[in-house]
Amino acid sequence: MYKDDGFDLVFSYTFPKCDLDGSYQAVQENSTHKICVDKEGSVLTAVDKIENKTLADAMDCNCLRANLIITSVEKPTCEVNGNYSPIQCRRGTCRCVDNNGNQVCKSSVCEVAEIDRDTLKC
Incomplete structure (x- = not known):
């Protein structure tokens, strides 16, 4: 037109x-x-x-x-592309999170003290 x-x-x-x-x-x-x-x-x-x-x-x-x-x-900590980092730490505890920042699970496998952050497998 x-x-x-x-x-x-x-x-x-x-x-x-x-x-x-x-x-x-x-x-x-x-x-x-x-x-x-x-x-x-x-x-x-x-x-x-x-x-x-x-x-x-x-x-x-x-x-x-x-x-x-x-x-x-x-x-929250963001990746270079603006997404959530798979490991988020707050008040001394680190957790595995999904792409919306929600904790993935509630067990010792995906929640550790911040000093043990490197042991998380997210």
């Missing part, structure tokens, strides 16, 4: 992905990078899709987004 009205169309432009409430989705991408953004679209971090394909493919930005709204001093 625009073309019929005399407008030149640029097909290389990629529109941002939006959540149902109209805000930006956490993960945006262009031809070279995957990008974590806040709800207003401000860049939080970016990962090169070619140089760091594994990191980019797994990118969900859940940790970075959570850190924006957490008001306490103890915030």
Whole structure:
């Protein structure tokens, strides 16, 4: 329709992905990078899709987004791509967590004292 009205169309432009409430989705991408953004679209971090394909493919930005709204001093540890680190430590105890930051299990296999952090197999 625009073309019929005399407008030149640029097909290389990629529109941002939006959540149902109209805000930006956490993960945006262009031809070279995957990008974590806040709800207003401000860049939080970016990962090169070619140089760091594994990191980019797994990118969900859940940790970075959570850190924006957490008001306490103890915030979760995020990976380079904005995801939760699989081991989270708080108040002297370390636990295995999933991609939403929730503890994976409640046994000694996935919860240890911070000094024994290296023994966790997450």
